[in-house]
Amino acid sequence: MHLSKTVTLISTSNQFDVLSVDNATAQARISLYGGHILSFMPKSDQRERLWLSEKAVLNGSKAIRGGIPICWPWFGDNTFSKATNGTLPAHGYVRNQTWHVISCEEIADTTKICLKPESAMGSGLTGTADLLLSITIGHTLNVELTTTNIGTKAFTFGGALHSYFAVTDIMQTQLTGLSGEYLDRPTNMSSKQTPVTYLFEQETDRVHLNPVENTQIVTPEFTFNVQSFGHDSLVVWNPWIDKSVALGDMSVDGYKTMVCVETAVTQGITLTPNQQHKLLQVIA
Numbered sequence: 001m002h003l004s005k006t007v008t009l010i011s012t013s014n015q016f017d018v019l020s021v022d023n024a025t026a027q028a029r030i031s032l033y034g035g036h037i038l039s040f041m042p043k044s045d046q047r048e049r050l051w052l053s054e055k056a057v058l059n060g061s062k063a064i065r066g067g068i069p070i071c072w073p074w075f076g077d078n079t080f081s082k083a084t085n086g087t088l089p090a091h092g093y094v095r096n097q098t099w100h101v102i103s104c105e106e107i108a109d110t111t112k113i114c115l116k117p118e119s120a121m122g123s124g125l126t127g128t129a130d131l132l133l134s135i136t137i138g139h140t141l142n143v144e145l146t147t148t149n150i151g152t153k154a155f156t157f158g159g160a161l162h163s164y165f166a167v168t169d170i171m172q173t174q175l176t177g178l179s180g181e182y183l184d185r186p187t188n189m190s191s192k193q194t195p196v197t198y199l200f201e202q203e204t205d206r207v208h209l210n211p212v213e214n215t216q217i218v219t220p221e222f223t224f225n226v227q228s229f230g231h232d233s234l235v236v237w238n239p240w241i242d243k244s245v246a247l248g249d250m251s252v253d254g255y256k257t258m259v260c261v262e263t264a265v266t267q268g269i270t271l272t273p274n275q276q277h278k279l280l281q282v283i284a
Protein backbone atom coordinates (compact mmCIF):
# COMPACT_ATOMS: atom_id res chain seq x y z
CA MET A 1 0.00 0.00 0.00
CA HIS A 2 1.49 3.39 -0.99
CA LEU A 3 1.67 5.83 1.91
CA SER A 4 3.28 8.54 -0.21
CA LYS A 5 5.13 8.91 -3.52
CA THR A 6 8.24 7.18 -2.14
CA VAL A 7 6.94 5.10 0.80
CA THR A 8 5.19 1.74 0.47
CA LEU A 9 3.80 -0.31 3.38
CA ILE A 10 4.62 -3.99 2.94
CA SER A 11 2.57 -6.48 4.97
CA THR A 12 3.44 -10.16 4.90
CA SER A 13 2.10 -13.04 6.97
CA ASN A 14 3.98 -13.96 10.20
CA GLN A 15 6.31 -10.99 9.78
CA PHE A 16 5.99 -7.44 11.03
CA ASP A 17 4.98 -4.66 8.61
CA VAL A 18 7.82 -2.88 6.84
CA LEU A 19 8.00 0.55 5.21
CA SER A 20 9.94 0.44 1.96
CA VAL A 21 11.39 3.78 0.88
CA ASP A 22 12.71 4.38 -2.63
CA ASN A 23 13.49 7.94 -3.64
CA ALA A 24 15.91 9.63 -6.03
CA THR A 25 18.83 9.45 -3.57
CA ALA A 26 18.43 6.28 -1.51
CA GLN A 27 16.52 3.17 -0.56
CA ALA A 28 15.62 2.15 2.99
CA ARG A 29 13.48 -0.29 4.92
CA ILE A 30 11.91 0.41 8.31
CA SER A 31 10.11 -2.13 10.49
CA LEU A 32 7.03 -0.85 12.29
CA TYR A 33 7.96 -3.32 15.01
CA GLY A 34 10.38 -1.31 17.09
CA GLY A 35 10.36 1.70 14.77
CA HIS A 36 13.46 -0.09 13.60
CA ILE A 37 15.47 0.90 10.53
CA LEU A 38 16.64 -2.30 8.85
CA SER A 39 18.45 -0.99 5.81
CA PHE A 40 19.83 2.22 4.31
CA MET A 41 21.51 2.30 0.91
CA PRO A 42 22.38 5.56 -0.86
CA LYS A 43 22.03 5.29 -4.64
CA SER A 44 25.30 7.21 -5.12
CA ASP A 45 27.38 4.14 -4.24
CA GLN A 46 24.81 1.36 -3.80
CA ARG A 47 26.54 0.45 -0.52
CA GLU A 48 24.36 -0.89 2.31
CA ARG A 49 25.34 0.97 5.44
CA LEU A 50 23.58 -1.18 8.03
CA TRP A 51 24.19 -4.74 9.19
CA LEU A 52 21.26 -7.07 9.81
CA SER A 53 21.83 -10.50 11.31
CA GLU A 54 20.97 -13.35 8.99
CA LYS A 55 19.40 -14.95 12.08
CA ALA A 56 17.43 -11.86 13.14
CA VAL A 57 13.96 -12.75 14.44
CA LEU A 58 11.50 -10.93 12.16
CA ASN A 59 8.14 -11.97 13.61
CA GLY A 60 7.92 -9.39 16.38
CA SER A 61 8.64 -11.83 19.17
CA LYS A 62 11.94 -10.21 20.16
CA ALA A 63 14.08 -7.16 19.40
CA ILE A 64 15.64 -7.25 15.94
CA ARG A 65 19.37 -8.03 15.83
CA GLY A 66 20.92 -5.39 13.60
CA GLY A 67 19.79 -2.21 11.88
CA ILE A 68 19.14 0.63 14.34
CA PRO A 69 17.37 -0.49 17.55
CA ILE A 70 15.73 2.40 19.38
CA CYS A 71 16.80 2.05 23.00
CA TRP A 72 14.62 4.18 25.32
CA PRO A 73 13.93 5.28 28.11
CA TRP A 74 17.17 3.71 29.29
CA PHE A 75 20.38 2.18 27.95
CA GLY A 76 21.41 -1.28 29.07
CA ASP A 77 19.86 -1.95 32.48
CA ASN A 78 20.35 1.50 33.97
CA THR A 79 16.75 2.61 34.35
CA PHE A 80 17.44 5.71 36.54
CA SER A 81 14.47 4.50 38.51
CA LYS A 82 14.93 3.12 42.00
CA ALA A 83 11.50 1.52 41.79
CA THR A 84 12.60 -1.29 39.51
CA ASN A 85 12.41 -4.94 40.50
CA GLY A 86 15.28 -6.01 38.25
CA THR A 87 13.04 -7.61 35.64
CA LEU A 88 12.88 -4.66 33.24
CA PRO A 89 13.96 -5.26 29.63
CA ALA A 90 17.48 -4.34 28.56
CA HIS A 91 17.61 -1.08 26.57
CA GLY A 92 14.09 -0.03 27.55
CA TYR A 93 10.74 -1.11 26.21
CA VAL A 94 9.99 0.74 22.96
CA ARG A 95 12.08 -1.48 20.65
CA ASN A 96 9.62 -4.28 21.47
CA GLN A 97 6.53 -2.28 20.58
CA THR A 98 4.61 -1.70 17.36
CA TRP A 99 5.12 1.87 16.15
CA HIS A 100 2.65 3.91 14.13
CA VAL A 101 3.26 6.21 11.17
CA ILE A 102 2.49 9.82 12.08
CA SER A 103 3.56 11.32 8.74
CA CYS A 104 5.32 10.56 5.47
CA GLU A 105 6.46 13.40 3.24
CA GLU A 106 8.79 14.12 0.40
CA ILE A 107 11.01 17.18 0.88
CA ALA A 108 13.08 17.89 -2.22
CA ASP A 109 14.76 14.53 -3.00
CA THR A 110 14.50 13.18 0.56
CA THR A 111 11.75 11.30 2.38
CA LYS A 112 10.85 12.17 5.97
CA ILE A 113 8.90 9.68 8.06
CA CYS A 114 7.71 10.32 11.63
CA LEU A 115 6.76 7.44 13.92
CA LYS A 116 5.52 7.01 17.48
CA PRO A 117 5.50 3.91 19.68
CA GLU A 118 2.29 2.32 20.89
CA SER A 119 2.98 3.89 24.27
CA ALA A 120 5.88 5.90 25.67
CA MET A 121 4.72 5.06 29.16
CA GLY A 122 6.01 2.01 30.95
CA SER A 123 7.44 0.52 34.12
CA GLY A 124 10.82 2.05 34.82
CA LEU A 125 9.99 5.55 33.55
CA THR A 126 9.15 7.81 36.49
CA GLY A 127 7.40 10.52 34.47
CA THR A 128 5.03 11.23 31.58
CA ALA A 129 6.68 11.45 28.19
CA ASP A 130 5.93 11.79 24.53
CA LEU A 131 8.34 10.09 22.12
CA LEU A 132 8.73 10.85 18.42
CA LEU A 133 11.12 9.26 15.92
CA SER A 134 11.89 11.26 12.81
CA ILE A 135 13.74 9.47 9.98
CA THR A 136 15.01 11.37 6.95
CA ILE A 137 16.25 9.28 4.04
CA GLY A 138 18.44 11.10 1.50
CA HIS A 139 22.17 11.34 0.78
CA THR A 140 22.46 10.78 4.52
CA LEU A 141 20.27 8.88 6.97
CA ASN A 142 19.15 11.22 9.75
CA VAL A 143 17.64 9.47 12.79
CA GLU A 144 16.22 11.81 15.43
CA LEU A 145 14.56 10.73 18.67
CA THR A 146 12.64 13.47 20.48
CA THR A 147 11.64 13.06 24.12
CA THR A 148 9.17 15.58 25.58
CA ASN A 149 8.15 15.83 29.23
CA ILE A 150 4.36 16.19 29.01
CA GLY A 151 3.81 15.61 32.69
CA THR A 152 3.93 17.72 35.82
CA LYS A 153 7.18 16.39 37.34
CA ALA A 154 10.78 16.03 36.16
CA PHE A 155 12.11 12.66 35.07
CA THR A 156 15.51 11.28 34.08
CA PHE A 157 15.90 9.08 31.04
CA GLY A 158 18.54 7.52 28.81
CA GLY A 159 18.67 5.68 25.53
CA ALA A 160 20.61 5.08 22.35
CA LEU A 161 20.40 4.93 18.58
CA HIS A 162 22.05 1.52 18.66
CA SER A 163 23.30 1.39 15.07
CA TYR A 164 24.85 -1.75 13.57
CA PHE A 165 27.17 -0.96 10.65
CA ALA A 166 28.07 -3.45 7.91
CA VAL A 167 31.83 -3.86 7.47
CA THR A 168 33.64 -6.35 5.25
CA ASP A 169 36.05 -7.54 7.95
CA ILE A 170 36.16 -6.35 11.58
CA MET A 171 39.88 -7.26 11.64
CA GLN A 172 40.48 -4.61 8.99
CA THR A 173 38.23 -2.01 10.59
CA GLN A 174 39.24 0.90 12.78
CA LEU A 175 37.49 3.85 14.35
CA THR A 176 38.69 7.45 14.33
CA GLY A 177 37.35 10.52 16.10
CA LEU A 178 36.92 9.05 19.58
CA SER A 179 39.08 10.24 22.47
CA GLY A 180 39.33 10.39 26.24
CA GLU A 181 37.96 8.05 28.91
CA TYR A 182 35.75 5.08 28.30
CA LEU A 183 34.07 2.56 30.62
CA ASP A 184 34.98 -0.97 29.67
CA ARG A 185 32.16 -3.49 30.16
CA PRO A 186 34.30 -6.65 29.81
CA THR A 187 36.34 -5.44 32.82
CA ASN A 188 33.38 -4.41 34.97
CA MET A 189 33.14 -0.89 33.59
CA SER A 190 36.71 -0.05 34.55
CA SER A 191 37.94 3.33 33.33
CA LYS A 192 40.34 3.20 30.35
CA GLN A 193 41.73 5.57 27.75
CA THR A 194 40.64 5.49 24.10
CA PRO A 195 43.45 4.04 21.99
CA VAL A 196 44.98 6.29 19.35
CA THR A 197 44.67 3.48 16.83
CA TYR A 198 41.26 1.96 17.47
CA LEU A 199 41.29 -1.64 16.29
CA PHE A 200 39.15 -4.69 17.09
CA GLU A 201 40.94 -7.76 18.44
CA GLN A 202 38.56 -9.03 21.15
CA GLU A 203 35.09 -8.47 22.61
CA THR A 204 34.63 -4.70 22.58
CA ASP A 205 31.91 -3.11 24.69
CA ARG A 206 32.78 0.48 25.62
CA VAL A 207 30.95 3.57 26.83
CA HIS A 208 33.00 6.54 25.62
CA LEU A 209 32.27 9.47 27.91
CA ASN A 210 33.61 12.18 25.61
CA PRO A 211 30.60 12.97 23.39
CA VAL A 212 32.47 13.85 20.23
CA GLU A 213 30.36 14.88 17.25
CA ASN A 214 32.19 13.15 14.40
CA THR A 215 33.21 9.51 14.33
CA GLN A 216 34.47 7.54 11.35
CA ILE A 217 34.40 3.78 10.74
CA VAL A 218 37.39 3.22 8.46
CA THR A 219 37.68 0.08 6.30
CA PRO A 220 39.89 -0.64 3.27
CA GLU A 221 36.85 -0.30 1.00
CA PHE A 222 34.94 2.57 2.58
CA THR A 223 34.79 5.13 5.37
CA PHE A 224 31.46 5.61 7.17
CA ASN A 225 30.85 9.02 8.70
CA VAL A 226 28.72 9.04 11.85
CA GLN A 227 27.66 12.36 13.36
CA SER A 228 26.08 12.51 16.81
CA PHE A 229 24.10 15.24 18.53
CA GLY A 230 22.29 15.48 21.88
CA HIS A 231 24.29 12.55 23.27
CA ASP A 232 26.30 12.28 26.49
CA SER A 233 28.33 9.30 25.30
CA LEU A 234 29.11 7.00 22.40
CA VAL A 235 28.95 3.24 22.73
CA VAL A 236 31.13 0.91 20.66
CA TRP A 237 30.26 -2.79 20.54
CA ASN A 238 31.47 -5.89 18.88
CA PRO A 239 30.51 -9.14 20.64
CA TRP A 240 33.43 -11.14 19.21
CA ILE A 241 33.23 -14.89 18.85
CA ASP A 242 32.04 -16.12 22.27
CA LYS A 243 29.12 -13.69 22.45
CA SER A 244 28.29 -14.33 18.79
CA VAL A 245 28.02 -18.03 19.58
CA ALA A 246 25.94 -17.31 22.70
CA LEU A 247 23.49 -15.01 20.90
CA GLY A 248 20.75 -17.12 19.32
CA ASP A 249 19.99 -14.46 16.71
CA MET A 250 23.55 -14.07 15.48
CA SER A 251 25.60 -16.51 13.40
CA VAL A 252 28.81 -17.75 15.00
CA ASP A 253 30.89 -15.57 12.69
CA GLY A 254 28.42 -12.68 12.64
CA TYR A 255 30.82 -10.52 14.64
CA LYS A 256 33.23 -10.45 11.69
CA THR A 257 31.07 -8.18 9.56
CA MET A 258 29.54 -5.73 12.00
CA VAL A 259 30.36 -2.99 14.44
CA CYS A 260 28.03 -0.90 16.57
CA VAL A 261 28.66 2.82 16.99
CA GLU A 262 25.83 4.17 19.10
CA THR A 263 24.78 7.74 19.71
CA ALA A 264 23.70 7.40 23.31
CA VAL A 265 22.51 8.90 26.56
CA THR A 266 24.02 6.54 29.10
CA GLN A 267 24.60 8.97 32.00
CA GLY A 268 21.05 10.30 32.08
CA ILE A 269 19.30 13.50 31.09
CA THR A 270 16.63 15.11 33.30
CA LEU A 271 13.70 16.91 31.69
CA THR A 272 11.48 19.30 33.62
CA PRO A 273 7.83 19.67 32.56
CA ASN A 274 7.45 20.84 28.92
CA GLN A 275 11.19 20.42 28.30
CA GLN A 276 12.26 18.51 25.18
CA HIS A 277 15.45 16.62 24.18
CA LYS A 278 16.59 15.51 20.73
CA LEU A 279 19.05 12.67 20.13
CA LEU A 280 20.30 12.65 16.53
CA GLN A 281 22.55 10.38 14.51
CA VAL A 282 23.49 11.25 10.92
CA ILE A 283 24.93 8.44 8.82
CA ALA A 284 26.77 9.05 5.55
Ligand code: TA6
Binding pocket: 063, 076, 090, 091, 162, 185, 205, 235, 236, 237, 260, 262
Ligand atom coordinates in the same frame (compact mmCIF):
# COMPACT_ATOMS: atom_id res chain seq x y z
O1 TA6 B 1 25.45 -1.50 23.16
C1 TA6 B 1 26.21 -2.55 23.70
C2 TA6 B 1 25.31 -3.47 24.50
O2 TA6 B 1 24.83 -2.83 25.66
C3 TA6 B 1 26.08 -4.74 24.81
O3 TA6 B 1 26.41 -4.84 26.18
C4 TA6 B 1 25.14 -5.84 24.33
O4 TA6 B 1 24.28 -6.22 25.36
C5 TA6 B 1 24.42 -5.12 23.18
O5 TA6 B 1 24.16 -3.83 23.71
C6 TA6 B 1 23.21 -5.81 22.62
O6 TA6 B 1 22.16 -5.80 23.55
P1 TA6 B 1 20.83 -6.62 23.16
O7 TA6 B 1 19.90 -6.42 24.34
O8 TA6 B 1 20.27 -6.00 21.90
O9 TA6 B 1 21.26 -8.03 22.93
